[in-house]
Amino acid sequence: MHPDIERVLLGREEIQERVKMLGETISADYRGKELLAVGVLKGSVVFLADLLRVLTVPVELDFIAVSSYGASSTTTGVVRILKDLDRSVTGKEVLLVEDIVDTGLTLKYLTDHLYQQEPAGLKVCALLDKPSRRRVPVTIDYLGFSIPDEFVVGYGLDYAGRYRNLPDICVLRREIYEARE
Ligand code: 5GP
Numbered sequence: 001m002h003p004d005i006e007r008v009l010l011g012r013e014e015i016q017e018r019v020k021m022l023g024e025t026i027s028a029d030y031r032g033k034e035l036l037a038v039g040v041l042k043g044s045v046v047f048l049a050d051l052l053r054v055l056t057v058p059v060e061l062d063f064i065a066v067s068s069y070g071a072s073s074t075t076t077g078v079v080r081i082l083k084d085l086d087r088s089v090t091g092k093e094v095l096l097v098e099d100i101v102d103t104g105l106t107l108k109y110l111t112d113h114l115y116q117q118e119p120a121g122l123k124v125c126a127l128l129d130k131p132s133r134r135r136v137p138v139t140i141d142y143l144g145f146s147i148p149d150e151f152v153v154g155y156g157l158d159y160a161g162r163y164r165n166l167p168d169i170c171v172l173r174r175e176i177y178e179a180r181e
């Protein structure tokens, strides 16, 4: 195991099983329709890549990149678009794909932003949820796992740009992020 990791929270097999189930549910719900999956860069890319390959409906792909100002292991609530969608989502069945919902501020901002373009439908798929930290109410239509309030990395999730390549979802050792804040 990587020396900066305290423990594995969700192992790769468990993740794969859950992603397969999510893909089956989403495919059934969208049967007969075409989907536009919008990945939130960069944290969602590993999850999205796995999810895409278990979807059986036609899927288009786009990405949006956002950043919150300030400290990197917590959010400040101020969201800024770093890269917007290539094309408008007007009239499309949109599935917004997020890595993790924490306070909910990022997701709230993103859904408001997408609703302004009047999609035919908008649903949210998130790999992880930390419900104990919510500051604004948000709806997650398809959720992978609800997790306790611990800072996790791996399977796409980073700390200071690192650890995205770890195949499991892991709890980072406290001293790694406390040393930098
Ligand atoms: P929110 O706006 O819901 O507070 O923050 C969501 C964003 O905060 C996520 O997309 C992610 O970038 C970051 N975040 C929140 N909790 C964690 C965590 O446990 N690990 C990592 N790597 N990022 C997190």
Ligand code: MG
Pocket (backbone or CB within 6 Å): 040, 041, 043, 044, 098, 099, 100
């Ligand atoms: Mg995210």
Ligand code: MG
Pocket (backbone or CB within 6 Å): 043, 157, 158, 159
């Ligand atoms: Mg991050």
